[in-house]
Amino acid sequence: MTTPLGLSADTARHVPAESPAVREPRHVPLAHLVRGGIVEGVHHGSAVALGPGGHTVFATGDTEVAFYPRSALKPVQAVALVRAGLPLEGAELALTAASHSGDERHRSGARRILERAGLTGDALRNVPDLPYGAAEREAWLRAGHGPTRLAQNCSGKHAAMLLTARLNDWPLEDYLDPAHPLQRLIADTVEDLTGQRVAGVTVDGCGAPLFSVSLHGLARAVARIATAAPDTPEGRVAAALRAHPEMLSGTGRDVAGLMAAVPGLIAKDGFEGVQLAALPDGHAVAVKISDGADRARMPVTAALLARCGVDPAVLSEFATAPVIGGGATVGRLCAVDALTPPAV
Numbered sequence: 133m134t135t136p137l138g139l140s141a142d143t144a145r146h147v148p149a150e151s152p153a154v155r156e157p158r159h160v161p162l163a164h165l166v167r168g169g170i171v172e173g174v175h176h177g178s179a180v181a182l183g184p185g186g187h188t189v190f191a192t193g194d195t196e197v198a199f200y201p202r203s204a205l206k207p208v209q210a211v212a213l214v215r216a217g218l219p220l221e222g223a224e225l226a227l228t229a230a231s232h233s234g235d236e237r238h239r240s241g242a243r244r245i246l247e248r249a250g251l252t253g254d255a256l257r258n259v260p261d262l263p264y265g266a267a268e269r270e271a272w273l274r275a276g277h278g279p280t281r282l283a284q285n286c287s288g289k290h291a292a293m294l295l296t297a298r299l300n301d302w303p304l305e306d307y308l309d310p311a312h313p314l315q316r317l318i319a320d321t322v323e324d325l326t327g328q329r330v331a332g333v334t335v336d337g338c339g340a341p342l343f344s345v346s347l348h349g350l351a352r353a354v355a356r357i358a359t360a361a362p363d364t365p366e367g368r369v370a371a372a373l374r375a376h377p378e379m380l381s382g383t384g385r386d387v388a389g390l391m392a393a394v395p396g397l398i399a400k401d402g403f404e405g406v407q408l409a410a411l412p413d414g415h416a417v418a419v420k421i422s423d424g425a426d427r428a429r430m431p432v433t434a435a436l437l438a439r440c441g442v443d444p445a446v447l448s449e450f451a452t453a454p455v456i457g458g459g460a461t462v463g464r465l466c467a468v469d470a471l472t473p474p475a476v
Contacts, residue, residue: 151198151329152346158194162421162471163428167455167463175428177405177421181436182351184414190439192470195347198331199420203231204402206289207369208353212321213296214365220292225372226379227288231401233382234263234283241379242282245291249298256281257308258290258338265382286338310341319343325353337403350408351418358398358410373398386430386450393446407433415440427453427465435467
């Protein structure tokens with residue numbers, strides 16, 4: 133016997149606490165851009181690292197205020213779809229949680245998901261766009277193509293939403309309506325995995341409903357996915373992400389590179405400077421860069437993963453980025469000293 137969430141009847145559901153506060157976040161400096169020995173730029177934000185038991189290893193900024201996770205929420209959304217009967221595994225399940233680059237394997241994967249529902253790309257309701265990856269976008273434009281729904285980086289998620297709706301005999305035309313059974317299920321799963329009520333609902337860039345939680349709650353959610361038993365929806369999603377990081381992102385993307393460098397890690401980025409990562413032992417980190425700068429996301433994440441016990445040498449390529457002047461390296465972008473583990 134299962135519940136509407138797809139949980140077995142004897143599985144304890146996490147009862148969500150109150151929703152996080154809605155107010156202006158109290159962010160703090162997280163990353164410095166140093167040029168010629170002088171701090172030229174400062175990226176503010178908030179960050180949290182959790183230990184295997186869910187205790188806080190490190191936190192700075194405002195980790196309890198409500199914010200929108202953007203695409204970093206996709207692994208949680210994928211869990212909701214699997215709970216509702218989504219039968220995908222492997223690469224196609226990874227694509228369900230992807231912000232993909234839009235190359236042929238990504239577009240073909242989305243088509244295959246739609247075909248399982250007896251649908252074509254015309255059924256998608258995400259926003260038409262060019263491929264997200266720079267090389268993929270350039271090749272697409274050279275071939276004379278314009279924006280399409282399949283090329284848009286969320287097409288895998290939308291295709292999987294449609295397949296889930298079809299399998300449950302739910303309406304297809306309004307699958308993005310927050311009142312749709314599919315979206316109510318996703319909201320319920322967000323509350324279950326984060327352990328807190330949703331603070332607000334808006335529309336993400338792709339057109340799907342987006343649910344606001346806290347950075348701390350999002351770290352709890354990714355930790356639950358990373359540590360789940362293999363035969364659970366969470367465990368199935370985690371296995372797919374670990375096995376297919378380039379379906380989750382794309383060739384040359386930093387998320388795929390980080391997952392390849394740290395065995396067992398699952399990671400997901402989101403627009404506006406959001407990054408999640410979690411280890412199989414339950415360590416998890418969540419980062420929000422307040423100005424939305426993508427360049428500061430990974431150095432801060434690397435510093436937190438080092439606090440979680442990952443070898444800093446393994447993280448070195450993600451921990452800094454060079455600052456160039458006159459064709460030479462004259463500085464670096466890096467996490468602030470306060471984030472660096474004392475032993476490093």
